[in-house]
Amino acid sequence: MVFQQLNVTNQVQEDEHVKYKQFIDLNSYIAGSYDNGKDFENLNHQANKLSKQESAHRLFYLALPPSVYECVTELISLHCRPKSPGWLRLVVEKPFGKDLESSNKLSTHLSKFFTEEEIYRIDHYLGKEMVQNIIVLRFANQILSRVWNRDSIAAVSIIFKEDIGTQGRGGYFDEFGIIRDVIQNHLMQILSIVAMEKPRSTKGEDIRDEKVKVLRSVRPIKLEDVVIGQYVGDKKSTDPERQQGYLEDKGVPKDSTTPTYAQVILSINNERWAGVPFILRAGKALNEKKAEIRIQFRDAPGGMFDEDIKSNDPNGRLARDELVIRVQPNEAIYLKVNTKRPGEMSFSIEETELDLTYGERYQGVKLPDAYERLILDVLTGSKINFVRSDELQEAWRIVDPILAEIDKKKIPIIPYTFGTFGIPEAFDAAAKHGYIFRGTYVWKDERAVLVSYKEQTKAENKK
Numbered sequence: 001m002v003f004q005q006l007n008v009t010n011q012v013q014e015d016e017h018v019k020y021k022q023f024i025d026l027n028s029y030i031a032g033s034y035d036n037g038k039d040f041e042n043l044n045h046q047a048n049k050l051s052k053q054e055s056a057h058r059l060f061y062l063a064l065p066p067s068v069y070e071c072v073t074e075l076i077s078l079h080c081r082p083k084s085p086g087w088l089r090l091v092v093e094k095p096f097g098k099d100l101e102s103s104n105k106l107s108t109h110l111s112k113f114f115t116e117e118e119i120y121r122i123d124h125y126l127g128k129e130m131v132q133n134i135i136v137l138r139f140a141n142q143i144l145s146r147v148w149n150r151d152s153i154a155a156v157s158i159i160f161k162e163d164i165g166t167q168g169r170g171g172y173f174d175e176f177g178i179i180r181d182v183i184q185n186h187l188m189q190i191l192s193i194v195a196m197e198k199p200r201s202t203k204g205e206d207i208r209d210e211k212v213k214v215l216r217s218v219r220p221i222k223l224e225d226v227v228i229g230q231y232v233g234d235k236k237s238t239d240p241e242r243q244q245g246y247l248e249d250k251g252v253p254k255d256s257t258t259p260t261y262a263q264v265i266l267s268i269n270n271e272r273w274a275g276v277p278f279i280l281r282a283g284k285a286l287n288e289k290k291a292e293i294r295i296q297f298r299d300a301p302g303g304m305f306d307e308d309i310k311s312n313d314p315n316g317r318l319a320r321d322e323l324v325i326r327v328q329p330n331e332a333i334y335l336k337v338n339t340k341r342p343g344e345m346s347f348s349i350e351e352t353e354l355d356l357t358y359g360e361r362y363q364g365v366k367l368p369d370a371y372e373r374l375i376l377d378v379l380t381g382s383k384i385n386f387v388r389s390d391e392l393q394e395a396w397r398i399v400d401p402i403l404a405e406i407d408k409k410k411i412p413i414i415p416y417t418f419g420t421f422g423i424p425e426a427f428d429a430a431a432k433h434g435y436i437f438r439g440t441y442v443w444k445d446e447r448a449v450l451v452s453y454k455e456q457t458k459a460e461n462k463k
Contacts, residue, residue, distance in 0.1 A: 034068040040079035047080065055086040059378055063093050070109050077113035089378055091120045094185055095176060096387070099403060100396035107389045120378050121387040125186040125291075127370030127377075129358070130327045132385070134193045134293070135207070137325070137333070144323075145198075147297070149272045154320065155435040156194060157294040158187050160282040164289075165231060165241060165418065166260070171251025177258040179228075179399055179406075182282040188215070188395045189387070190293060190327075191278055195268055204384035208391060215394035217270045221402050225433075227426040228406060229261035229414040231285035242418045246285070257406070257413050260284045263426040264402065265433055277433035281426060285418040291327040296320050296435060300338075319351045320436055331358040331367065 012020045030046055032039030048054050060076055062069065073090065081088055092110075097103025110119055125131055138148055147153070160182050166173045173181065192211035199206040233245035246252060246260050261283035268278065300318050322336040334353040341348040358367070377385055405411055416423050427437060 034064070035071045035075070037075055037079060040075040044080045055083040057087050057089075058082050059089045059091065061091040061093075061375075066095055066097075066106075069106060073110060074113055087381075088114075088118055089120060089381075090114055090118055091122050091375075091378055093122055095180060096121055096185075096392055097396070098176065098180065100393070100400040103392055103396050107392065111389075116389060117383075119389075120383065121389075121392065122374055123185050123189055123387055124370040124374065125327070126189055126385040126387075127372075127374040128327055129367045130325050130331050130333070131190060131193065133333070134190075134325065135202070138194075139198055150274055150276045152297055153276055153295060154298045155277050155279065155296045155430075155433065156191075157279040157281065157296070157430070157435060158190050158194070159290065159292050159294070160187060161286045161288055161290045161422075162284045163286060163419070165244065165285040166246065166249050166252070167241070168250055170246065170249030173260075174252050174256050174258045177406075178260055178262045178282050178284065179264070179403060183262060183264060183280050184395050184399045185387075186291075187280045187282060188398065189391075191266070191280065192391070194293060194295075195273055195278070197272070202384070204382060204386075207384055208388045212388070212390050212394060214268065214270070215391065215398070217268050217273075218394075218398050219267045219269050221264055221266060221398065223402075223405060223411060225265040225429065226402055226405075226411055227261075227263045227414065227423060227429055228259035228411055229283070229416045229423045229426075230256075230258070231260050231283075231418050232415045234418040237419065242285075245418070257409060259406065259413060261286075261414075261416060261423060261426075263423075263429065264399070265429065266398070277430075277435065279430050279433070279435055281422070281430075283416075283422060285416075287419055287421050289329060293325040293327070295323040295325075297322065318349065332356060 028046065028050060030043055032043060047056070047058065058080065060080070062072065064072060069092070076088075076090070090110075097106050137144060139145060189211075192215055196207075196210040196214045199210045231246050233243045233248060235243060237243050246258075247254055247256060252258075263279065263281040266278040266280065268274070268276070297320055299320060318338055319336070321338070324332075324334050324336065326332040326334075332355065334355040334357070336351055336353050338349050339352050341350045358365075374385055377383075402411075414423050414425055431437065
């Protein structure tokens with residue numbers, strides 16, 4: 001029955017049906033209880049029977065309610081360990097606790113039954129192509145590595161946006177909120193890779209050592225540097241989902257103050273990043289689905305172009321160069337730069353981009369799904385893309401005080417309408433810290449739509 005359901009729900013490519021059937025035939029299903037030792041003994045017996053030996057390697061993937069982690073992991077260790085030389089590897093899905101205390105409690109429990117080498121805390125964002133590419137971009141390109149510091153960079157923005165609400169999962173989401181669900185893990189991991197010092201090698205421990213070092217340098221977050229919000233329904237929309245606000249989702253308490261949108265501004269107390277704001281922003285029910293990193297460089301002096309700049313910007317400022325790494329969708333890296341507007345007789349300046357869109361540059365190349373990559377890493381024993389216990393502890397240390405203040409209702413929650421760009425107060429806070437959003441730049445895909453619209457309008461006016 002389970003595999004029949006898989007057959008219905010999985011979208012298998014035409015040329016992969018044979019492989020899919022072969023994979024399904026290798027699977028077995030065993031029912032049991034989370035807390036019954038006899039069931040785990042049976043699981044061990046069946047595993048030995050299928051592998052025809054007691055020393056075969058074993059990988060356990062826990063996609064389970066956090067409430068059962070402790071009993072399940074203890075029983076796995078007691079009853080399901082392979083005999084030497086077989087290895088056991090345990091993959092644990094987030095959430096890794098709800099706060100620093102519960103996270104430490106879980107880590108302490110796991111350490112009783114498993115070594116750190118056996119534990120793979122999975123954050124699927126670490127398996128995404130563009131997140132992994134940050135290390136190569138930073139350390140394999142002299143043009144970037146020389147300017148990757150406070151002397152050249154004005155601000156760093158790490159953004160996660162979803163265009164859907166909680167979709168009936170509000171009861172689960174309400175227990176955690178957007179800071180625990182996205183910022184503490186996904187965005188904090190990206191920050192650590194963007195900001196870390198150069199590792200000694202590409203080995204997992206060397207990279208994770210540097211990530212921990214930079215997280216330890218993050219200063220405590222100030223209350224005034226936090227903006228939180230909660231979406232309300234768009235009553236003008238014809239889409240039933242967009243009409244529904246967070247508090248109208250099934251399972252969400254009517255007086256819930258759980259944020260569905262949050263922005264926190266961090267500062268890193270080290271020589272490379274002193275004075276550079278790191279703006280972490282995440283939200284549900286916004287205008288688009290997108291995750292990206294924006295490295296905004298410091299102002300270039302206008303000087304000789306002062307008169308030309310005034311014609312484009314009333315403030316008389318050149319647009320800042322900005323390196324954008326789009327994590328999803330449509331992976332891309334592009335550098336926003338100032339160029340002369342084509343065809344103009346004067347030095348009329350406009351923003352454009354040096355663009356590496358993966359779908360165009362690497363046509364026909366299939367990028368593996370993050371989970372495909374990460375599961376392969378577990379099988380090969382690579383821990384480069386997994387979260388170590390001290391990394392986890394530092395991430396919770398950073399956000400824990402803010403979560404406590406939110407729980408005490410010390411930070412006002414701002415309502416925003418489903419489908420909007422974001423919360424104005426968040427953009428104001430980012431601007432206060434030196435991040436400049438001009439709003440004049442148009443991405444090439446949008447530019448094509450704009451040109452098409454203008455041509456259509458001209459044609460209609462001629463009729």
